[in-house]
Amino acid sequence: MTHDSTPLILPATASSPLAPPPLRPATGLLGAAAVIVFYFLMQLVFGQIFAAVARMLLGLNLDDAHAVGQAVRAPDILLGMVVCTLLAASAVTLGLIVWRWRPWLTSGASAGLGFNRPELRFLAMGLLAGIVLPFVGGALTQFLAGKHEVTQAVSELADGASVGMRVLLLPIVVMVGPLVEEALFRGALLSSLRGRFSVATSIAASALVFGAVHLPDLDWAWYAVPNLTLIGVACAWLRVRTGSIWPSFAAHAMNNALASVAWFVAAN
Numbered sequence: 001m002t003h004d005s006t007p008l009i010l011p012a013t014a015s016s017p018l019a020p021p022p023l024r025p026a027t028g029l030l031g032a033a034a035v036i037v038f039y040f041l042m043q044l045v046f047g048q049i050f051a052a053v054a055r056m057l058l059g060l061n062l063d064d065a066h067a068v069g070q071a072v073r074a075p076d077i078l079l080g081m082v083v084c085t086l087l088a089a090s091a092v093t094l095g096l097i098v099w100r101w102r103p104w105l106t107s108g109a110s111a112g113l114g115f116n117r118p119e120l121r122f123l124a125m126g127l128l129a130g131i132v133l134p135f136v137g138g139a140l141t142q143f144l145a146g147k148h149e150v151t152q153a154v155s156e157l158a159d160g161a162s163v164g165m166r167v168l169l170l171p172i173v174v175m176v177g178p179l180v181e182e183a184l185f186r187g188a189l190l191s192s193l194r195g196r197f198s199v200a201t202s203i204a205a206s207a208l209v210f211g212a213v214h215l216p217d218l219d220w221a222w223y224a225v226p227n228l229t230l231i232g233v234a235c236a237w238l239r240v241r242t243g244s245i246w247p248s249f250a251a252h253a254m255n256n257a258l259a260s261v262a263w264f265v266a267a268n
Contacts, residue, residue, distance in 0.1 A: 025111045025195035026104035032192040035096065036184050036213065042089035050081045050088075075161040079169060086172050090180040097183050108243030110194040113187040118244035126247030129234050130254025137227035137255075144223035166263045173260055178252035185210045185232065186239040186248045199240055207232030231255060 027035070054077055097113070098105065106116045161169075185206055193202035210232035211225040218224045235248035 025191045026101040026113055027188050027192050029192045029196070032184075032188040035093065035100075035188055036209075038096065039089060039093040039180065039184060040213070042092050043085055046085045046088040047081065050084045054081055076165045079161045079165045083169055083172055086176060090176050093180055094183060097188065101188070104191070110240075111191055113183065113191060114239055114243065114245035115183075115187075116244050118242050118246045122238075122242040122244065122247045123250050125242070126238055126250030127254050129238065130251040131258065133231055133234055133251065133255050134258045137230050140230065141224050141227045144226060145221070146223075148221065148223065163264070170260055170263075174253050174257045178249055178256060181210070182235065182239075182245050182249045182252055186235050186245055190236055190239060194240075203233055203236040203240065206236050210235075 058077075101113060104112045106112070108114055108116045189209060190202055190206045193205055197205070207229045211227075211229035214228050215222070215225065231252070235251055238248040238251060239245055
């Protein structure tokens with residue numbers, strides 16, 4: 001009886017550190033669309049939950065609809081609900097992304113989500129884009145809007161809230177929001193598009209979706225969408241050019257930071 005001395009070679013798995021990066025996209029178009037819808041659905045769900053908690057903590061008579069409405073619409077209370085809602089929705093969505101697509105997270109290839117370390121020069125490129133974009137996009141929006149005023153729901157809330165609550169909202173708008181949106185639009189969505197279309201088509205399509213989903217927050221002001229689409233194009237290009245999602249996150253975060261300066265200027 002003879003024994004084969006050939007060593008046993010086990011196939012690489014997605015969980016193995018020696019496994020090659022997956023060649024297929026992290027998700028298809030349907031999966032990418034589903035996780036984007038999931039994020040905004042979680043905002044609705046957690047918004048209702050925290051509104052109920054606020055009513056309970058304030059000891060409001062739920063039968064008095066007018067009193068409840070007036071109290072919950074108080075700027076600081078409403079802004080606190082927004083902060084809690086965005087934190088909860090972002091945490092759940094990011095958790096889902098990590099759980100569902102862990103093997104693709106740190107891959108910088110077209111199929112991956114791009115959470116890999118970039119070169120410092122690429123981060124600087126993203127920050128520079130984030131400084132330029134608000135001025136270019138703002139001028140474009142004002143040109144298209146004409147005499148119409150352009151505001152966002154979050155900005156209107158911040159304008160009526162105390163400085164302390166604005167400070168509390170700032171890291172959500174500058175850090176948390178851009179992180180989850182980059183994971184969704186320049187991660188899952190862009191990856192799924194690049195598996196089917198050219199780079200240019202994928203960048204354009206992901207940017208258009210990014211602009212369109214913000215319409216409700218803009219009170220359906222279509223003339224603000226080109227600005228958001230421009231930001232989406234820049235961030236998607238950075239993701240493709242650098243092989244990492246962090247430069248696009250830097251651009252997105254800087255853009256939001258500059259847009260948030262008006263909250264504190266108005267407070268003085």
